């Protein structure tokens with residue numbers, strides 16, 4: 001059954017499923033395991049942050065108090081094209097778990113946030129390479 005509502009539980013499922021795909025992805029996984037580590041315990045704070053982040057974006061603001069741009073700036077530079085992979089896995093997961101209308105809503109938000117992260121991370125890259 002695909003969820004036709006956004007709830008705390010559906011966000012947890014989305015985030016859990018998405019990050020298990022990220023960790024199985026040979027292009028994205030190295031960046032995450034370098035930043036967070038391989039130990040499942042080390043992933044708990046990241047996952048909690050991501051539940052809070054998506055809950056703030058999709059349900060109601062306030063629970064996530066971080067600064068994603070700064071966090072991503074602190075990572076070793078990675079190829080901007082990896083955003084396409086990140087977004088594709090996110091969209092695949094949203095469509096797998098949610099009905100079309102809700103999935104579209106997640107996809108739209110993820111793309112908008114990715115655009116603003118890209119602008120912040122690669123301010124000097126020509127438009128044609130973004």
Ligand code: HEM
Pocket residue numbers: 028031032035036046049050053066067068071072075078082083084086109110113114117
């Ligand atoms: C290729 C694209 C991306 C890569 C490689 C990436 C990688 C990472 C990594 C490694 C972290 C953990 C940083 C740490 O704890 O030190 C992180 C955190 C985070 N990412 Fe991304 N990310 C990408 C795209 C995105 C997008 C598109 C979004 C939102 C739609 C996003 C939202 C976040 C948030 C909210 C955090 C938590 C920041 C915090 O600790 O407060 N990321 N990301």
